[in-house]
Amino acid sequence: MKFGVGQPVPRLEDPRLITGSGRFTDDVNLPDQLYMAIARSPYPHGSIASIDTDAAEAAAGVVAVYTAADIESLGGMPCRAVLKDRQGNPCFIPKRPLLAEGRVRFVGEPVAAVVARTRTEARDAAELVLLEVEDLPAVVDLNAAAAAEATVLHEAHGSNLAIHYENGDEAAWEAAAAAAAHRVQVSLVNNRVAPSPLEPRAAVGHYANGTFTLYNPSQGAFAQQGVLARAIFDEPLESIRVISGETGGGFGIRGEVHPEAALTLFASRALGAPVKWHGDRSEMFLSDSHGRDNLTRADLALDESGRALGVRIETLANLGAYCSAVGPFVPTMAGGRVVGTVYRLPALYHSVRCLYTNTMPVAAYRGAGRPEACYVMERLMDEAARQLGIGRDEIRRRNFIPSSAMPFVNHSGVSISSGEFEATMDLALERADWAGFERRRRRSEGLGRLRGIGLGYYVESSGGGPEEEARVRIHPDGSAEVIVGTYSHGQGHETAFAQILSDTFGIEFDKIRFIQGDTAFVKFGGGTGGSRSSQMGGIAVKRAGEGVIEQGRAVAAELLQSEPGRVTYEAAVYRLDDASAQVSLADVARAAETAQFGGEGLAETHRYDRGAGTYTFPNGAHVAEVEIDPDTGVLHICRYTAVDDCGRVINPLLAAGQVHGGVVQGLGQALLENVVYDTDGQLLTGSFLDYAMPFADAMPDVDVSFNEVLDPNNELGVKGIGEGGACGAPPALVNAALHALASRGVTAIDMPLTPEKLWRAANGLSLQERAG
């Protein structure tokens, strides 16, 4: 089957996207629409003394100006994390208002919304909103936020600690540590990044005839509908329609409802006209959710032969000023599900303190907690190998969970269903010519450059919400229509799901129509995030398709005057088992629309339930090889090898694309990307000049291959591939750089590995680039 599962089918969506005919939110313009602009806080922390909107209201073209006092009827932006600490105390989650209430807590926090006739008028008027605050000290640094004397962001709570999450057994760890022949410690920074989807956020809100319609980029319209209806507007679900056309990248942060989107709906209802908002790039740096931002100390206990006895991992995690939609879930449970990653660890203690600071809230970003968890273990393994004088591949070999131990229940009680970690690593080592490295290193040395090679093994727990829904209908012309609750914002579901249905029905690929991202059609769905679409949407689509075939079999049996048990289905034709008669899928669909067969047509809605607490476990071995110029600190990535186990590969082109994207984002974090607030809480990285995202020409050709170990718990055998690259690349790259710098006596370095940092490390200078 040319277009079936496993085939490298080119993306159906590409012609539309590359010829500019995709319809993004900014392409939506409604008659008589007004424009909104947001006045944002220039102060990191302060009590609001006054917000003077007189000048803004009097400005040309201005229709309305709203502050918190005007939107009291609206709820705040909810956080769906449900966490308790060991004593049973719930996580402290403060209200996150759409517009600042009483205090401003980060630079860029929305303070007022200005609506005017044109975008320029709105923006000009927004600059006239006068915010006066009584300054409060800004809390930026994680250690400072945790200190007893720290200024408290949310006064009622009494400290900046949202929750102290703990997992594992501290006493068991202590015992393991006491018995250990070796102890290896690392202290790590997982740097804050700005995910920066290429499409800046936009929203068009339209209230008419008692119904709200919101056009905005998302990772799934249904989830947004629920948040808007329940948490923000307190209106029935059906009174809000969310439409996401094309979305130019999500990476986790488009999975939430943002204040501007809700405000366009509010303003539209108040003003009786559609309201459009469109953020620019600088605004995105200030007000798009950030990712990562952890400080971690980890301690690994090993026996004489380098086998791990236990690990202790203690993290301070930055939440920002409020909780994002997932907030404290990311550094605790999301990453915690795979704490210890792919290694057997008889004892484990995991502690995470989630803290509020005067910075933009941190949300889920490609991998969301898992890249952080993998980075810790991979840095520990390399450091252990160095200290014990064991090969870096060998120490992993000695500690991997063997495939014979699957399913393996880890310290979080999560059952890792499958994986061949050693075999996958060996494939990667072979493709990367790990064994031939020394020859290449000598060549680099002759040119005055430091060469290194590094490994990053990752495992994820994927799947997100355990339920997903798909509806498949066969039209009387024999074509299929599929509506699904996942949401492709670049991943290529239109292609992948058509491949699955093409396989299921044996119909041609181009006869399948794909619908997503509009709550008028999508009545349920978890959207796309957490590498869940192939395993959740894919299964739901497949089963809905199979349900349609079964329904059709009953109709066909009647048409053929026989029993369903005697009717076979293949390639859009139902036949009697003795091949004496047949009827086409199209004929069956037509018949199903008649009163005789209930008139409902041939359609099936399937809600797939994976089962709470179950996940899939994409994993893989990534190998980076680098060369560093010690005189300038410039690092060149000579070679990059990724061997991923994402279960069954539905489409190798799409899967490789996901690996490329994930790897490049991981390398960006490892090499260049860093959100910097100064000690006063001002954002220093407010543009792509100061926030360095890598360019394509600095990225290596990624050698992508797969070790397909099928997931035993779903019939497609898929695991997910969206986030692995972002998990594998940072440790592979940093371990390679440390390997290169080993000859200069360097044993630790933190991301991002900017040229200056590498230059300092290579030349024995203090790694502190600047005071403060």
Add this chain to the structure above:
Amino acid sequence: MRYEAPSSSKEAAKLLASAKGKAVVLAGGTDLLVRMKSGAVEPDLIVDIKRIGATQEIKKSGNGFKIGAGVSGARLGKHRALKKAWPGVVEATNLIGSDQIQGRCTMAGNLCNASPAADSVPAMVAANAKANVVGPGGRRTVAVEKIPTGPGKTSLKKGEIIESITLPAKAPRSGDAYLRFIPRTEMDIAVVSAGVNLTLDSKGVVKKARVALGAVAPTVLLVEDAAKAIVGTKLDDDALAALAAACEAACRPIDDMRGTIEFRTEVAGVLARRAALTAYERAGGKK
């Protein structure tokens, strides 16, 4: 806001000299338009110099190349004779911005924007380029290093424009090179940069040298001590070390998120050394 596009430099100078309020010159516009869009500057008068014939020409003569103030980076990059004579200057100019910016940006604009990190300027200074200035008082010729006086400030008087830039005729056995350091590979502003221009004698000994550094002081620096360190040598290791040391001694950089004083200072020496080696090779010197 008034927009004028005169057809002669004299007329442009007259318009600028008699302007009331903020008057600006528009060539490629890659700096000006961005500043206007962001509201950083609100000019009362814009004088577009692209309709002036002399600003659009690249003229080769016995005295070298006269490059009009409106000639884009992309055009320079396609000019074979110029690239052959002054590869360092052309490469430096071609580093400015993206491909799209290259279609508009100019050497003269880069000079007048007066950023200490301007890419084409150290290369022009090393090349001993001259700016041909037209003003209400007539014409004058100024060494390019005398144009910027500090970040965003130039020595041009009210009414004066740069009509063109002259690069001298290439001396036999000479070569130039420019290198910059940026954290990424392109579309970035130099954290530190170096331009070197050398002339050798028949034995491969450096006879004349000019060394310029960017982004290490309020203006691009012409470092005479660095030139002295290599004149009379064949760029042996000691000479290169002395060159680097002289460059480091001349640096007075700022400390910011993009680079520390320490880094900029030391890498200035590294880049000067590497640029000198490239220039030496281009001059026909053999190591």
